[in-house]
Amino acid sequence: MSLVECRGISKNYKLGETLVPALSDVSINIEKGEFVAVWGPSGSGKTSLLNLVGLLDTPSAGQLKIAGETISTQDDSSLAVLRNKLIGFVFQNFNLIAVLSALENVMLPLQIRGESPAQARDKAVSKLDAVGLATLYKSRPDQMSGGQRQRVAIARALVTDPAIVLADEPTANLDSVTSDQILALMRDLNQKQNVTFVFSTHDPRLLASVSRKIRLQDGQITPEENS
Ligand SMILES: Nc1ncnc2c1ncn2[C@@H]1O[C@H](COP(=O)(O)OP(=O)(O)OP(=O)(O)O)[C@@H](O)[C@H]1O
Ligand SMILES: [Mg+2]
Numbered sequence: 001m002s003l004v005e006c007r008g009i010s011k012n013y014k015l016g017e018t019l020v021p022a023l024s025d026v027s028i029n030i031e032k033g034e035f036v037a038v039w040g041p042s043g044s045g046k047t048s049l050l051n052l053v054g055l056l057d058t059p060s061a062g063q064l065k066i067a068g069e070t071i072s073t074q075d076d077s078s079l080a081v082l083r084n085k086l087i088g089f090v091f092q093n094f095n096l097i098a099v100l101s102a103l104e105n106v107m108l109p110l111q112i113r114g115e116s117p118a119q120a121r122d123k124a125v126s127k128l129d130a131v132g133l134a135t136l137y138k139s140r141p142d143q144m145s146g147g148q149r150q151r152v153a154i155a156r157a158l159v160t161d162p163a164i165v166l167a168d169e170p171t172a173n174l175d176s177v178t179s180d181q182i183l184a185l186m187r188d189l190n191q192k193q194n195v196t197f198v199f200s201t202h203d204p205r206l207l208a209s210v211s212r213k214i215r216l217q218d219g220q221i222t223p224e225e226n227s
Pocket of ligand 2: 046047048200
């Protein structure tokens with residue numbers, strides 16, 4: 001069983017009266033422990049694909065299975081439960097909650113699933129340590145650098161021990177030195193803890209470091225350029 005199984009996935013967005021095709025007949029498998037980049041031109045469907053695998057959206061057609069769970073016509077609330085159980089998501093603009101400290105941001109997914117504050121706190125502290133933020137628990141996002149915010153976002157994505165971590169252009173808002181550090185952190189988590197990462201990216205450094213590339217063009221996978 002693959003960790004992610006996409007079969008004939010299509011995604012159309014409704015824009016007024018028209019349908020905008022974003023993905024068409026995409027079939028891929030991703031295995032546990034992979035470090036994969038989805039790449040391709042702007043508008044090729046990278047974010048759309050990550051959002052589907054990340055259970056932030058549902059396909060217009062096709063079948064999706066994640067960690068053996070068939071994702072079909074779940075309503076929003078059951079999708080949210082599955083997302084909390086299976087997925088860690090890192091966004092390009094970090095998406096941290098501004099009024100919460102780093103620690104509170106990382107505790108949140110655990111509190112959503114009903115863990116006690118004490119247990120959530122212990123797990124969040126250990127993930128913040130793991131991403132190198134041992135001294136910044138109390139800081140709010142606006143008191144942190146971009147690289148530190150992305151570390152908080154990675155800790156938040158990891159704190160639930162998800163089956164897969166998805167990251168949409170995780171280095172796009174970071175300078176090159178910080179990008180390298182974030183990339184090294186993710187690579188380390190992949191190699192030492194077998195965390196499965198799927199990125200979308202334009203970043204050549206990130207592309208150079210992955211073990212597999214999935215190229216999209218006009219919403220379709222271009223087979224000859226995958227490795
Ligand atoms: N919410 C939406 N409503 C309508 N059309 C959308 C929506 N989101 C994406 N699209 C369209 O779907 C197609 C794929 O977009 P997507 O954002 O997945 O591409 P991308 O590869 O992530 O691009 P980028 O590199 O610019 O982030 C594009 O034609 C885009 O305009
Ligand atoms: Mg995108």
